[in-house]
Amino acid sequence: MIDQSQFTRRTVAFYTLGCKLNFSETSTIARHLQEEGFVRVNFNDGADIYVINTCSVTETAEKKCRYTINKALRINPKAFIVVTGCFAQLKPENIVNMKGVDLVLGSNEKLDMSFYHGSLEKLEKTEVHAGNIAKDKRFMASWSSGDRTRTFLKVQDGCDYFCTYCTIPLARGRSRNATIAETVEQAREAGDAGAREIILTGVNIGDFGQSTGESFYNLIKELEKVENVERFRISSIEPNLLTEEIIRFVSESEKFMPHFHIPLQSGSDEVLKLMKRRYDTTLFRNRVETIHTLVPDAFIGVDVITGVRGETNEAFEETRSFLNNLDISQLHVFTYSERPNTQALKIEHSVPHEERKRRSALLHEISAHKTRRFYQQFEHTTAKVLFEEHATDGIMHGFSENYLRIEHAFNEELANKIVEVKLKTVSPQTGNMTIEMAKNTSGKNGFRYSPENMQL
DSSP, X not given: OOOGGGGTTOEEEEEEOSOHHHHHHHHHHHHHHHHTTOEEOOGGGOOSEEEEEEOOSSTTHHHHXXXXXXXXXXXXXXXXXXXXXXXXXXXXXXXXXXXXXXXXXXXXXXXXXXXXXXXXXXXXXXXXXXXXXXXXXXXXXXXXXXXXXXXXXXXXXXXXXXXXXXXXXXXXOSOBOOOHHHHHHHHHHHHHTTOXXXXXXXXXXXXXXXXXXXXXXXXXXXXXXXTTOOEEEEOOOOTTTOOHHHHHHHHHOSSBOSEEEXXXXXXXXXXXXXXXXXXXXXXXXXXXXXXXXXXTTOEEEEEEEESOTTOOHHHXXXXXXXXXXXXXXXXXXXXXOOOTTOGGGGOOOOOOHHHHHHHHHHHHHHHHHHHHHXXXXXXXXXXXXXXXXXXXXXXXXXXXXXXXXXXXXXXXXXXTOEEEEEEEEEOTTTOOEEEXXXXXXXXXXXXXXXXXXXXX
C-alpha cells in the first residue's frame, strides 16, 4: 500500500493529444491525482510527474509522443514519465523503446493511474499495463475541468462500427456507457463545479445505450432536466443515428443548443461503401434538410476526409460538388493517413500525398466560404453569448447559442456569463463576429448589462 501523504505538494503536468474525449479523460486523471495530494502545474514549469495522453488517429502519433517525452525530460530529467491513451493501447512496444518512459497505460488503465504509478521513483525498465480492450466492458466516466465555462462530458466510449480507415475500435474497444442516471449525476457534478455549458462527447455518442438497454434520445431528455446547467451541446453524431426525433427535440429544447456536428467523410457513395459507412449521401442530405426545416438557424459542422484509399479523381469531384451544394456551416477537413491493421490497406488505389494535400486545400476553401456566409446572415441581429473567462491579447471570446464565435475587448464582469448582445459584423482579420456593447453600466449606446444578463 502506497502512503499517499508522500505525494503532498508533488507536482504533475499533462499534455493531451487528440480529441475532446481525451481532454475530458485528462481532466479526470488530474482530479484523481490532486485528490492524492499532487499539485497541477503548467507543462513548461517543470513537474515531478508528466502524463502524456496520446492519440492514434494520424500517422504523426508516434512522432508527437516522442517529441513531448523529450521536451518533458529536457525540462526535468528526473521526472517520472507516464504515457497513456490510444497510441499507448495500440503500440505499447513502440513507447517502451522511447528513452525515459517509466509507465505505459492502456485506454482503460489510464483512469486507474493511482494503482500503477508507485512511489514515482524512476524505473530501470518501463512498466506496461495495457489489457485486452476488446474484452473490457468497463466504462470509465470523465468530464473536463479547469474551464468553468464549457465542460466536455464523456457519455460513451468505444465503437462497434469498424470503418475500414479507423483504428478507434482497436484502441478503445466496443461501444459502452454508464446508465442514464449515472450520466445525469456526472452532469450535475460538473454543474456544481461551475460549468455553464456541457458538450456531450464520446467515440460514437448516438450509440449510447448499447450496454445498458437505453437510448441517446432518452439520455438527452433527462439531461434537459438538470437544473444547474444552462446549456448542452451534442458533439459529433453519426448521420444514421441522428434521428428526426432527436432533431425535433433540439428544436423544442430550452437547453440543447441549435448546433449539430455530423461526420460525412465522403460525398461519394462509392467511397462511403469502401469505408463501410452506414449511410449514403441521400440520407445525409435528408438529415441536413430536416435540420433546416426544424432548426433554421442551426450551425451544422461536417467532417470529411480527403485522399482515402479508393478516392479516385472522379470520386473526389463528386465530394466537392456534393459539399458545394450542401447548406452547411463549416467543414472539418482531415487528410487521410494509412493506419496499421486497418482494412483500408487492402484497397489498391492509393492517392499520392501531394494530391491529398491539394484536395484538402480545396475543401478548406469551401469551408471558409460557407462559414463566412453563415456568420454574415446574423449580422445586426441579437444573440445570447456565453463568454469565456480567459483572454488573449486583451480579447475575450464566447459562443452564441448557434455557435457563432464572438470576440470583444476583455471585461471581467462578462466572464462566464450568458449575455444578450447585438451582433455587429464579421471581423476580416479573425473571422469572428464582433458586437456592440456599452463599456459601462450607464446605458450609453442603448445597452446596459448586469453581472448575469445584458438587455437591449
